[in-house]
Amino acid sequence: MWGGRFAEGPSAIMREINASIPFDKALWRQDIAASRAHVAMLGACDIVSGEDAEAILAGLDQVAAEYEANGVPEDWALEDIHMTTESRLAELIGPAAGRLHTARSRNDQVATDFRLWVRDAIDQVMDGLQGLQRALVTQAGEHNGSIMPGFTHLQIAQPVTLGHHLMAYYEMVSRDVSRFADARERLNQCPLGSAALAGTGFPIDREMTAQALDFDRPTANSLDAVSDRDFALDYLNAAAQCSLHLSRLAEEFVIWASQPFGFVRMADSLSTGSSIMPQKKNPDAAELVRGHAGRITGCLVSLMVTMKGLPLAYSKDMQDDKPPVFEAANLLCLSIAAMTGMVADSTFNTSRMRQAAEMGYATATDLADWLVRQADIPFREAHHITGAAVKLAEGRGVALDQLPLADLQAIDSRIDDRVFAALSVEASVAARNSYGGTAPEQVRKQVAGARKTLGMEP
Secondary structure, three states, rough: OOOOOOOOOOOOOHHHHHHHHHHHHHHHHHHHHHHHHHHHHHHHOOOOOOOHHHHHHHHHHHHHHHHHHOOOHHHHHHHHOOHHHHHHHHHHHHHHHHHHHHOOOHHHHHHHHHHHHHHHHHHHHHHHHHHHHHHHHHHHHHOOOOOOEEOOOEEEEEEEHHHHHHHHHHHHHHHHHHHHHHHHHHHHHHHEOOOOOOOOEEEEEEEEHHHOOOOOEEEEOOHHHHOOOHHHHHHHHHHHHHHHHHHHHHHHHHHOOOOOOOEEEEOOHHOOOOOOOOOOOOHHHHHHHHHHHHHHHHHHHHHHHHOOOOOOOOOOOHHHHHHHHHHHHHHHHHHHHHHHHHHOOEEHHHHHHHHOOOOOOOOHHHHHHHHHHHOOOHHOOOOOHHHHHHHHHHHOOOOOHHHHOOOOOOOHOOOOOHHHHHHOOHHHHHOOOOOOOOHHHHHHHHHHHHHHHHHHHH
């Protein structure tokens, strides 16, 4: 490829550091699709003859069939997927293959291929996230009234419903879906035709190639088009944020599956055993999802640092843009699949959850709220009164609703026997009926709305 300019070929070290075929062969479908769109445009614009265009298209079909059947060969002398494909095309159809690269450069070629690959990856991850949302909504609907402790600082705070807890993750995943959708919309411009960096003197039709590849429009600036990797960073940013949400959910399952909690029994298919302790059932899938979040975030940082100081237009550093994206995409899809199965197939111990919700004086806020509503006491004073009641109950080792009325009235005479109706966990949950609250009625409404959004049966 360099014979016209260089007297000597590259050294073995140069071939190894320069070759990207070991990883960019993953772009072969996108490379074939972009080449087909490009040569069809060249033929339509009379830049290459119709005969040559047809020969190239037929040859590309044959190359694609070979790749599909046997994989992409790795010849480091050919450097990348683009030259690998062009070389095989020349073997198949002869000199006409050399016309394929008219009015384009590997710079706009790889920018186009990579955008197409990332767009496909976004579509794949959005499908996966919808599956996770469906699993969350299904379990939330079944457990809209199942009471569990809500935590702050991992300390029991107030009773909530399991359905409410799971729908919190539905909301997180919904934001992830929106971030990927935004990234897809921004990337959907076609760099093909920008050539090396300045455009081309051939009378090409960039609208035609953009439409053929389902892009919304051609990119507006050739310098930016060949050097832009914002679309890859957008994908990684969304992937990293999504992985953090998956990691948080995975951590919940790790905690809930532990014997001291006992809130959930995870499916055997997503658990492992111990080589020495036969009783163990380890939540390894959840732990690996949690670990993958660190690797995916590392992929984002890797590409950010690669791009941080590059002048316009293309620099060889940008060859390192694809490995972190490919790695993150693989890890993210695995994580989504694992968490979808985990949510769908786990069995929740609702009696143990309810028992835990009664611990830690989780209805203390309900006592304070009752004092505000029924005794017209300012909340700060009610907070103080409630704190004294909790201290007394803790000293006696009983729940708040087990304190005798006389003892509560000794703390504050305005307390009467109506207070006990507010101190059960059921009453606490039902009372939080504000929009977005944990009351079963609100959870049912949120689940119904989510099912409608996802196109699920009512």
